Amino acid sequence: MEIIQYHFTEHGDQRGQLIAVEGERDIPFPIRRVYYMYGVGEGVRRGYHAHKELEQILICMHGSCKVLLDDGSERKSVLLDKPGTGLYIGHATWREIYDFSPGAVLVVLASEIYDERDYIRDYNEFLNYLTQKGR
Ligand code: T46
Numbered sequence: 001m002e003i004i005q006y007h008f009t010e011h012g013d014q015r016g017q018l019i020a021v022e023g024e025r026d027i028p029f030p031i032r033r034v035y036y037m038y039g040v041g042e043g044v045r046r047g048y049h050a051h052k053e054l055e056q057i058l059i060c061m062h063g064s065c066k067v068l069l070d071d072g073s074e075r076k077s078v079l080l081d082k083p084g085t086g087l088y089i090g091h092a093t094w095r096e097i098y099d100f101s102p103g104a105v106l107v108v109l110a111s112e113i114y115d116e117r118d119y120i121r122d123y124n125e126f127l128n129y130l131t132q133k134g135r
Contacts, residue, residue, distance in 0.1 A: 001074045004088040006057065019084055021057075021109065027086065029055050029111040036061075036107040040100040047096040049121045052129070055111040057086040058097075063104030070094035072130040080106070092135065094126055 008026055011018040023031040040046065047067075058067060064081035071093055078087055086109070089095055097106065112118070120126045 001071045006086040008084050027057050031109045033110040038105045045098040049119050050094045050126045056089045057109040059086045059107045061105040063101035066099040068096040
């Protein structure tokens with residue numbers, strides 16, 4: 001499984017840092033939704049699902065967290081700890097997000113608006129879905 005990360009340009013000067021992320025330019029899809037999570041407690045693990053169509057970029061704006069990616073045949077963990085780096089997660093990839101540091105803020109740029117029908121929340125269903133798709 002290839003891990004795809006985008007490194008955004010940091011416009012830094014004596015006033016501090018600024019990063020801009022433009023859909024279809026800095027990332028491969030138009031941004032139709034932004035959401036973020038914060039106040040995630042120690043030991044909490046989120047996600048546990050895959051998406052049928054959704055593409056996303058995860059950016060840890062403050063602190064750090066880890067993301068487990070699983071394409072049905074391989075599992076990889078990625079540490080997110082830089083506001084200038086975005087992790088791409090395409091469709092048909094199981095994800096779990098864990099090890100949030102105290103005060104961590106995770107921002108997600110999504111290719112589609114929220115649609116619960118796009119979620120696969122059962123791991124065996126996810127494996128069956130991959131088999132059906134011939135992956
Ligand atoms: C993902 C990981 C990284 C909404 O109403 N709108 C939204 O856009 C989202 C993302 C969630 N919600 C509601 C649905 C649930 O009642 O917020 C609640 C928590 O969502 P969920 O349990 O899906 O959160 P996570 O952290 O398990 O997963 C989220 C995204 O849902 C998912 O797409 O890839 O973050």
